[in-house]
Amino acid sequence: MKRRVTVKYFLGLMAMVSLVSCKTENKEAVADATAVNRDLVVDLGDTGIKIQPTMYGVFFEDINFAADGGLYAEMIKNRSFEFTLPKTGWIEPNSDRHSYNKESGIMSVVKYAGDAQNHNYARVKVNNDQGYVLINEGFRGMGVAKDAEYKLSLKAAKNSGNIQRIKFQLLDSLDNVLGETAIVPESDSWSTYESKFTASKSEMKAKVKITFEGTGVIDLDMISLFPTDTWMGREKGLRKDLVQLLYDLNPGFLRFPGGCIVEGRTLARRYQWKKTVGDIEEREILVNRWNTEFNHRPTPDYYQSFGLGFFEYFQLSEDLGAEPLPILGCGIACQFNTGELVPLDELDPYVQDALDLIEFANGDTNTAWGKVRADMGHPEPFNMKYIGIGNEQWGPEYIERYAIFEKALKAKYPEIIIVSGSGPFPDGDYFEYGWEQLKQMNAEIVDEHYYRPPQWFRDNATRYDSYDRNGPKVFAGEYAAQSVAIASPENENNWDCALSEAAFMTGLERNADLVYLTSYAPLMAHADAWQWTPDMIWFNNLESYGTANYQVQKMYSTNAGTDLLTITEDEKTLIGQDGLYASAVKDSTTGELIVKIINTESHPQALKLTASNGNLGNTGTVSTLQSNDLQVVNSFESPDKISPKESTLAVSNGMVEVTAEPYSMNVIKIKIL
Ligand code: AHR
Numbered sequence: 001m002k003r004r005v006t007v008k009y010f011l012g013l014m015a016m017v018s019l020v021s022c023k024t025e026n027k028e029a030v031a032d033a034t035a036v037n038r039d040l041v042v043d044l045g046d047t048g049i050k051i052q053p054t055m056y057g058v059f060f061e062d063i064n065f066a067a068d069g070g071l072y073a074e075m076i077k078n079r080s081f082e083f084t085l086p087k088t089g090w091i092e093p094n095s096d097r098h099s100y101n102k103e104s105g106i107m108s109v110v111k112y113a114g115d116a117q118n119h120n121y122a123r124v125k126v127n128n129d130q131g132y133v134l135i136n137e138g139f140r141g142m143g144v145a146k147d148a149e150y151k152l153s154l155k156a157a158k159n160s161g162n163i164q165r166i167k168f169q170l171l172d173s174l175d176n177v178l179g180e181t182a183i184v185p186e187s188d189s190w191s192t193y194e195s196k197f198t199a200s201k202s203e204m205k206a207k208v209k210i211t212f213e214g215t216g217v218i219d220l221d222m223i224s225l226f227p228t229d230t231w232m233g234r235e236k237g238l239r240k241d242l243v244q245l246l247y248d249l250n251p252g253f254l255r256f257p258g259g260c261i262v263e264g265r266t267l268a269r270r271y272q273w274k275k276t277v278g279d280i281e282e283r284e285i286l287v288n289r290w291n292t293e294f295n296h297r298p299t300p301d302y303y304q305s306f307g308l309g310f311f312e313y314f315q316l317s318e319d320l321g322a323e324p325l326p327i328l329g330c331g332i333a334c335q336f337n338t339g340e341l342v343p344l345d346e347l348d349p350y351v352q353d354a355l356d357l358i359e360f361a362n363g364d365t366n367t368a369w370g371k372v373r374a375d376m377g378h379p380e381p382f383n384m385k386y387i388g389i390g391n392e393q394w395g396p397e398y399i400e401r402y403a404i405f406e407k408a409l410k411a412k413y414p415e416i417i418i419v420s421g422s423g424p425f426p427d428g429d430y431f432e433y434g435w436e437q438l439k440q441m442n443a444e445i446v447d448e449h450y451y452r453p454p455q456w457f458r459d460n461a462t463r464y465d466s467y468d469r470n471g472p473k474v475f476a477g478e479y480a481a482q483s484v485a486i487a488s489p490e491n492e493n494n495w496d497c498a499l500s501e502a503a504f505m506t507g508l509e510r511n512a513d514l515v516y517l518t519s520y521a522p523l524m525a526h527a528d529a530w531q532w533t534p535d536m537i538w539f540n541n542l543e544s545y546g547t548a549n550y551q552v553q554k555m556y557s558t559n560a561g562t563d564l565l566t567i568t569e570d571e572k573t574l575i576g577q578d579g580l581y582a583s584a585v586k587d588s589t590t591g592e593l594i595v596k597i598i599n600t601e602s603h604p605q606a607l608k609l610t611a612s613n614g615n616l617g618n619t620g621t622v623s624t625l626q627s628n629d630l631q632v633v634n635s636f637e638s639p640d641k642i643s644p645k646e647s648t649l650a651v652s653n654g655m656v657e658v659t660a661e662p663y664s665m666n667v668i669k670i671k672i673l
Contacts, residue, residue, distance in 0.1 A: 037606045040574070042567045042584045042595060044614030044672060049513045049564035051585055054252040054323055056557035057519045059478060060313070061259030062304055063290045063532055064525035069139030070539060071524065072308040073239045075150075075225040076136050076208065077301065081109050081120040082285040088301050090122075091135040105132030105212065110219070117275070117284035121155075121221035126163060126212045134210040136223070140528040141205025143541025144170055144178055145227075151235070153194045154223040156185045161216015168195070168210055168225075172203040185218060196228065204541050222281055232319060236280070236307065241544045242524065245537050246320055249550075249557050253323040255388070255477065255519055256313040262329050262391045265289050265337040270329045273357055276309025277372060283309055289334070290531045296489050297531045311373065314361060314382040324361065325419070325517070327388035328354050330401045334392075336424075341397055344404065351408045354387060358413050386417045392449060394423035394430035399437045406441070419445045419475055426450035426463075439471045445516060447477035454481040454500035458600055461507035461575050467514050474514055478521035479504075480534055480549065493534040495642055495663065496630035498548035502665040503576065503598045505556055509583040510573065512564045520553055527636070538636070545639035548632070551625055552665060555644065559594045559667050561585025567595060580605055580660070586672065595668040599660035602628075609656040609668070616656070620649040620670030626661045 060066065068074065077089035086109040095106050105126040111119055126132045144150070152168055169180040181197040208225060212218070230237030231244075246254075257271055264270030275284050283306040291302040310326065317324035331342030331350045342350060356369050361384035363370030373379070389405045390398055402420055409418060420443045423430035431448075438446050450456070457479075464474065481497035484490040501520070508515045525535035536550045546554070567574060567584040574582035579601030585594050593616065599605050610616075623644040634641050644667075649656050651670060660666055 037608065038569055038580065040567055040569050040582065040597075040607055040609045042565055042593060042609065042611050044565060044586070044593065044611050047564050047566065051509070051512045051561050051564060052252070052516045053560075054517045055509075055512065055515070055560050056249070056251065056553065057253035057255060057322060057325070057517055058246055058249060058251040058523055059255045059259070059519035059521040060257065060523050061261055061521070062257060062288060062308075063259060063261065063522050064530035064535055065139060065299070065302065066522070066524040066526075067308045068303065068305050069529060070526055071238050071242050072305070073226050073230050073237060074305065074307055075138050075142040075227075076223055077139050078136075078303070079224050079305070080118055080222050080281070080285070081122050082118065083301070083303050084287065086120050089137055091137060093133060093135060094131060103132075104128055104130035107134060117282045118221070119284075121219050123159065123217060123219050124163075124212065125217045126161075126215050128215060129213075132212055136208045136210075138205075138207060139541070140526065141541055142170070142207060142225070144199045144201075144203045144206040145542060146199060146202040149196055149198050149228040150179065150225055151194065151196050151228050152181060152183075152225050153192060154183070155190050155192050155221045156183070157190045157219045158185050158188045159217040159219055162214045163212050163216045163218040164214035166210060166212055166218075168208060170199060170203075170206050171209050172201065173205050176201075178203055178206060190219075190221075202542065238308070238312070238316065242537065242539060243316070243319070245544060245546055245550070249554050251320055251322045251557060252560070253325045253386070253517055253519075254313065254317040254320060255325040255327060257310075258327065258391060259478075259522070260334050260336075260391060261289050262327050263332065263334040263393070264329065265293075265334055267331075267333045267340045267342065270333060272353070273310040273326070273328070273360075274353065276306040277311050277360070277376065280307055283307070294487070294531050299529055299531060302529070310357070310360070311376045311378070314384070315378065318382065323386060324382055324384050325386045325388060326357060326384070327391055327419070328357065330390035330393060330398065330405060332390065332393050332397055332401065335394060342401075344400060347401060347404055351405055354389065354405060354409060355412055358384065358387065358409075358416060384416070386419055386445075388419035388421070388447065390421045392424040393421055394434060398434065399441075402438075403441065406443075417444050419447055419477075420472075421447045424449055426452070439468070443472045445475050446472045447475040449478040449521075450476075451478070451480055451482050451486045454483065454496050457481050457500035457504035458576060461504050461581055463507055464511035464514055465507070465573075467511070469514065473516040476508060476515060476518040478519065480520055480522075480536075482534065487532050489533060491533045492631070493536075493538075493547035493549050493633055494630065495548050495627045495632045497534065498552045498625075498642065499598065499600055499630070499663055499665060501549060502552045502555070502596075502625075503581040503600055505552070506581040506583040506596060506598060507575070509556070509564070509585065509596070520549060540636065543636050545634055545636060547634050548625070548642035551634075551642050551644065555623065555625065555665060555667050556596070559596070559669070561587045561594050563588055565593070576600070578605070591672055593668075593670045593672050597660050597666045597668065599662065599664050599666075602662045604662055605660045607658050607660055609658065610654055615673040616651050616654055617671030617673055618651050620651060620656060620668055621646055622649050622658055622669075623667045624661065624664055626664035628662055630663060
């Protein structure tokens with residue numbers, strides 16, 4: 001059954017979007033001889049159109065080991081023995097499970113009495129001093145950095161006999177010890193033990209070896225290991241390098257927790273935010289929906305510990321200076337999978353979850369959910385302004401459920417802006433139907449998704465020029481150029497894709513009166529544990545880098561500006577004529593003109609840029625992303641192949657002369673006098 005559903009999802013995507021490979025030929029750039037002179041004019045007059053502070057944001061989903069094994073810095077996989085196969089991740093190298101009493105020892109998994117959300121713990125029976133050990137393999141190993149400090153914590157309760165000491169060692173792939181510590185269990189009731197130690201060497205694929213001294217039976221749970229150097233130094237926090245990459249984007253919003261993960265393959269496995277807040281130990285583990293979704297990339301050890309839960313997402317949004325944008329399920333399981341529906345007259349608990357989320361984020365500390373937030377250490381409200389209802393839902397089933405949510409949310413929280421969805425595709429029946437209905441309902445912001453070939457992005461820079469200005473605003477909530485086909489494992493984060501997205505994004509910016517939020521998707525992928533490609537940020541257990549697509553996003557998000565301007569050639573908007581795309585904004589805080597120019601052609605383009613309705617200062621800068629090779633990618637070995645190069649520009653008699661190199665994205669900045 002599982003297999004059938006999986007195939008259905010994949011084939012569904014492949015067939016319905018009928019993507020064809022549409023790679024641009026990797027033409028070698030032609031020399032200067034073919035450069036053409038083009039006169040561009042920026043009108044510095046006020047258009048009255050603001051660039052929304054939310055314009056360029058990030059979309060986070062726990063796909064590709066982005067949370068557990070990624071952003072969430074826990075190094076022990078299955079720390080509380082809750083996976084469906086509860087010993088997953090744990091190895092007993094010298095135990096023979098056919099001779100319980102004879103061998104050195106054995107670990108079994110025991111259920112807690114009662115209805116705790118942390119269901120299991122481990123019972124370790126050590127029979128002799130022959131060296132019973134337990135090993136945790138981590139998330140495709142554990143990343144350990146030389147001289148870095150690690151904090152171990154666990155719960156233990158002595159059951160019988162006398163286990164006197166438990167030793168914890170970090171081992172490299174050859175079993176050399178990289179660091180060790182020990183705890184002395186003292187109590188026969190559950191107690192927490194903690195210890196710190198430092199690693200002597202770096203290792204990408206370390207593991208933890210646990211050795212027991214003494215004989216007897218001991219119970220263990222929540223065996224956890226974190227680097228102490230996390231983002232903002234938070235205990236049991238987030239991986240610093242990964243958050244830094246997000247921080248550097250200066251994102252306007254953080255959308256979480258997905259994506260399809262919101263919906264679940266079945267309703268029972270949907271994302272339920274209430275189960276992700278409060279005491280970490282009590283956050284009930286759930287199988288990750290991407291676990292076995294794709295037959296070509298199965299990751300059966302993919303679960304959600306929810307150590308990165310809704311509180312942490314709100315906190316991260318705050319750290320990034322980004323508006324939190326949570327997306328909630330609307331009573332429909334993923335329609336590519338089961339499409340299970342909650343009957344309309346049974347939707348109340350789902351609607352209540354949405355109402356309670358607003359109370360959790362914004363409510364006074366004397367409200368029930370505001371108190372939960374305060375007890376977690378954040379009495380101040382998170383000032384959440386947006387909520388999304390449904391991810392990639394379609395058809396009347398979505399619209400009738402959305403209407404129920406909208407009515408209840410607006411009745412209690414009229415100020416909250418609701419994001420609705422137009423389904424998984426950027427055109428076709430689902431899309432048309434969704435938009436038509438949502439327009440009639442006066443929906444505020446509609447989410448659109450497009451995973452398409454690079455050519456589509458270059459051809460669609462005008463997509464929003466003709467949208468109805470009296471209808472809902474647009475959230476370009478998930479997009480990425482696919483070099484081969486949607487979610488193909490062969491897709492690359494190459495320059496062809498990134499450059500095409502850059503060209504397309506001039507169209508997003510030019511339509512800033514309509515397009516209020518945009519985000520590339522998916523955001524992150526573990527090099528050894530991904531399911532979906534392309535992705536904006538790649539990481540392994542120690543390193544991370546931004547792809548060419550990341551660099552394009554960063555060029556836009558760190559040069560977003562505040563006010564839209566127009567830029568033309570012969571009074572025409574630049575939408576790809578001879579491969580030239582452009583948009584212009586003013587940053588009223590710095591008093592700068594910011595022009596983005598993308599050349600998708602293989603020849604250079606000599607540009608003369610002048611201004612009307614205002615004057616330009618004498619100098620400026622240009623930052624350029626460029627490669628003559630459209631197939632080039634950033635990588636762990638060469639993370640900066642596609643990265644900005646900056647140079648100065650002279651403005652002479654109000655005119656800037658600049659060459660847009662072949663296959664280049666250029667951001668020009670000049671003071672406005
Ligand atoms: O970004 C990966 C997936 O693509 C998202 O979960 C889903 O919304 C879309 O189909």
